[in-house]
Amino acid sequence: AAMQGGPVASRELPLGREHGRTFMARAAPVAGTAEGGTVLVLHDISELKRADQIRRDFVANVSHELRTPLTAIRGYVEALLDEPDDPAEARRFLEIIARHSTRMERLVKDLLRLARLDARQEPLDMARCDVAQAFTSVVADFEPSIEDKRQQVQTSVAPDAASVMADPAKLHDVIRNLVENALNYSPEGAEVRLASSRGDGCVRLTVSDSGPGIPEDDLTRVFERFYRVDKSRSRPGGTGLGLAIVKHLVELHGGQARAENLPGGGARFTISLPDVVADMGEPTA
Incomplete structure (x- = not known):
């Protein structure tokens, strides 16, 4: 024409x-x-199409993640309204309602945090952080679940990467989300490894699991919100936003986050944090 x-x-x-x-x-x-x-x-317009698809997936996933616990809560509330005669059964229903309510609360908190991170509304309170202490603090948070699954967590801190300039609270959140992800995807009796090293002016923190690994096509997408490698499987834990929060928090520090597969099986997540803060006059360790 x-x-x-x-x-x-x-x-x-x-x-x-x-x-x-x-x-x-x-x-x-x-x-x-x-x-x-x-x-x-x-x-x-490839990137525009991809961004639009991510937005559509995000809306659909939020709807799904909220609808699932709401449906369960409604069902058990209706059962309680029928006035069950067994007090033990009523208590079990209430415990399930409480569990799903907690899941919804975590989801909403993570969504609100991502919104703040997108808007650059989370300021950094930088300080020299002890890496070994950060590892120990996070592992202690998961001690009950680690014992239940008979898992082991090994830590290795290089002498020249024993500390890093970061926001202590946000660094804890980053490591916590990575460790939670590793524990969720590792089988019973498996080992999760935490390590630090230095290179190219950065301190690198790694969390390695003993899980099934990540298909190559999915490695670049695991940090997307609600992204699941296996769409047919339910998420083993968490809200599906943990890795997205990790990426945002690391980039807020001027660093990078990446995922890779290990030759012997499992996945390794690495965050690289620049260890030079010129305006604070802090020397690197």
């Missing part, structure tokens, strides 16, 4: 199957020439 001087609507064209790129194609006739012709403009 453009060759004949007629109007042509914009169209989306999926090109490049390997990388899944999408282009918006616009064509317009060339005026003022005897031969005629058409100008074709391709605009890469």
Whole structure:
């Protein structure tokens, strides 16, 4: 139609199957020439399409994650309204309601925190943090569940990476979310390893698990909100926002977070935090 001087609507064209790129194609006739012709403009909208899909998935996942506990709570409330004669049964119903309420509370808190992080509304209170102490504090939080699953947590702190400049509370949250994820995906009796090292002006903290690992195609997406590697499986714990919060908190420090598979099985999450804070005049350890 453009060759004949007629109007042509914009169209989306999926090109490049390997990388899944999408282009918006616009064509317009060339005026003022005897031969005629058409100008074709391709605009890469792949990132816009990906962002829109992430937004759609996010809304759908929030709805699902809230609807699931709400449905359970409603069911058990209706059962209690029927006035069960067994006090033990009534107590069991109340415990289930309490558990689902706690899950919803955690989800809402994580959503609100992500909103604050997106808006850059969480200031940093930087201080020199002891890495070994941070590891020990987080492991202590999970001691009951570690004992229940007979898991082991091993820590290794390099002498030149014994401390790092960070916000202590936010560093604790980062390590806690990574350790919780590792414990959830590791089987009973498995080992989770925490380690620190130094390189390229950064302190690297790693959390390695003994789980099933992560498919290569999913490695770049595990830090997305609510993303699940196996869509057919229910989430083993948490709200599905822990790794997204990790990424935001690390980037708030000017660092990076990445995931990789280990040769012998399992996954390793690494956060790299710059250990130079010029305006505070703090020397690196």
